[in-house]
Every structure is written in structure tokens, then in C-alpha cells.
Amino acid sequence: MKTRTTTPEGAAYHDNLASEWSSRYVSGGFEKRYQFIERSLKPFVNQETRWLDLGCGSGILARCLDRMGAVGMAVDGSGEMIMAATSEAKAAGLHGFEYQQIQTVELLDLPGASFGGVLCSSVLEYVQTPSNALDEISRVLRPDGHLLISVPNKYSLLRAMQKSMRFFGKIIGKKYFSYLDVSKNAYTRKEILFELESRSLKVNTVSYFDPLLPNWVTLIIPPSLVFVHATRIDHA
Numbered sequence: 001m002k003t004r005t006t007t008p009e010g011a012a013y014h015d016n017l018a019s020e021w022s023s024r025y026v027s028g029g030f031e032k033r034y035q036f037i038e039r040s041l042k043p044f045v046n047q048e049t050r051w052l053d054l055g056c057g058s059g060i061l062a063r064c065l066d067r068m069g070a071v072g073m074a075v076d077g078s079g080e081m082i083m084a085a086t087s088e089a090k091a092a093g094l095h096g097f098e099y100q101q102i103q104t105v106e107l108l109d110l111p112g113a114s115f116g117g118v119l120c121s122s123v124l125e126y127v128q129t130p131s132n133a134l135d136e137i138s139r140v141l142r143p144d145g146h147l148l149i150s151v152p153n154k155y156s157l158l159r160a161m162q163k164s165m166r167f168f169g170k171i172i173g174k175k176y177f178s179y180l181d182v183s184k185n186a187y188t189r190k191e192i193l194f195e196l197e198s199r200s201l202k203v204n205t206v207s208y209f210d211p212l213l214p215n216w217v218t219l220i221i222p223p224s225l226v227f228v229h230a231t232r233i234d235h236a
Helices: 009-015 018-026 028-044 060-068 079-091 130-140 157-171 189-197 215-219
Strands: 050-054 071-076 097-101 115-121 141-152 201-209 225-232
Touching: 009 018, 009 079, 018 028, 018 060, 018 079, 028 060, 028 115, 028 141, 028 201, 028 225, 050 060, 050 130, 060 071, 060 079, 060 097, 060 115, 071 079, 071 115, 079 097, 115 130, 130 141, 130 189, 141 189, 141 201, 189 201, 189 225
Parallel strands: 050 071, 050 115, 071 097, 115 141
Antiparallel strands: 141 225, 201 225
16 A cells, blocks of 8 residues: 655655745746646646646646636645645635645545546656556546646756756755755656556657757757646546
């Protein structure tokens, strides 16, 4: 049986960022990523589809779904993030989503096949056992339901540069890119597609995002994120 008795490292790390997290999305790379995900979601969101924002942080993407007319749940292991998400949704006058703290995305206390859509944006990188989280995603997604998921690209040039700067920073007593302490999982395109397809998730499209590189450059230089749209296959 999958159990968890302590707060996951990724959630504990993000507790300290909750008050400022949404403000990161108003400019720079975070704003570009928000716009990219918003465009990716639009074709699949309607008022009849119940969504789960898995690892919602301060709720910035759940509010995006809410504004599109979706309803559902947004969950996160960080209590501080959930408090921020609840407060910010209320301030925005949005009521389509329920915000709830969970122990871990690796074990969801939710009924099977209960969501028509799951959004999992840059969450697997922080999970101790990503395979468990993917099992849960497949379980709670209804047949023909949509999954939109992003993961770090194992070959990302930006991530490699950050790791190098972090290594040399330690030599001079600087702590650059502290998120790398808890961001431990990255994937190649082939690896994430295998993980999804082995769980009855049919891959429909694969796209890429990088906060610095133009789209055409990502055909040559590995971008930061692999973004996949998949649907749940009904074997019944």
C-alpha cells in the first residue's frame, strides 16, 4: 500500500514561495509558459468537463480553467499554496474549483474515472515516485478524458546551464537555482511517452516550451519542457 507520513520535499520547498508564486506569472518566462498552457488547454475545455489541476500551486492555472468555464478540483501538497489559491480565487470572484491540500500526488483520495480532464504542469519533477503519480492520473481520468502534462526535458540546455551555475556557485558560497534541490526527475520525449502509453494513455500531440528560445530554435537546441496531450483509452 502506498503511504506517506511526512510532507514531500517539493511541497515543503514551495510552502515558502506561496505568497509570491502567482506574481511570477505576470512577466518573463513564467508569463510565456502561462500563455502557452492557456492556448494548449482551450481546445479541450467546456462547461461539461470536470477538471483536476494536480499540483496546482497558488492556483494560477486552475483560475485559468475556471475563467474558461471549467469546474473541478485543484490539489497540492503545500498547505501554504492551497491557502493562497483559495484566497486568490475568492478575490477574483471565481467559484468553479474546490481547492484542497493532499498528502501526496502519488496517492489521491478520489474516485476512479471522476474527471474528464487532468492538468499536471511541472509536477512530476518534484515527486519521489513519479510512477505512482502517473498511475493515479490514469485511474482518476475517465475514458476519453484529456491529460495535459509537462515535464522537464532531460536534455534541456537551460537546465544544464542552471546545474553548472549551481555547481560553481557552491564553490564561492552562492546558492543559485535552489529549486534543483527538489526537482529530481526529468524525461526524454521517448521516456515520458512510454510512461503514459503503458498506462492506457494515448498520446495525441507532443510540443515543447522554452522561456528563452524561439520556437524554431527548439528544433535544434533541446528546450526546457516537454508538453504532452493524451487521452485515456477505454478497454472496457
